[in-house]
């Protein structure tokens with residue numbers, strides 16, 4: 001679970017500073033709070049592999065987002081004419097598998113253990129509490145954003 005005083009802006013600012021070598025300044029974090037620790041862990045793994053493969057200033061993160069209820073972090077060569085070595089491509093695929101597996105069992109909203117499910121046609125990974133809250137919110141005609149609480 002996230003700490004009670006979790007501060008999204010500060011957490012993201014710290015990630016940006018720590019991983020400035022691989023994060024473009026204008027990259028958006030299209031995930032809810034519960035996954036931000038998974039993003040931090042994934043970026044650390046990605047940066048470690050990039051450094052190990054001597055790609056530090058030639059690779060960057062292009063997108064951080066949810067897709068089909070899973071966390072995705074896309075890493076690409078900075079320059080179109082470059083191509084990842086087989087080793088780095090394999091390393092990055094390992095990270096991709098790790099973070100998608102962890103995210104499939106982590107509530108997007110609060111970080112508690114969760115399950116990937118389809119709710120009203122939309123893939124989401126939520127804990128039991130937030131899955132119930134979301135279903136109730138949908139059945140009441142989506143009145144506001146309060147279901148996350």
Ligand SMILES: [Zn+2]
Pocket residue numbers: 107108109110111112126127128129130
């Ligand atoms: Zn939750």
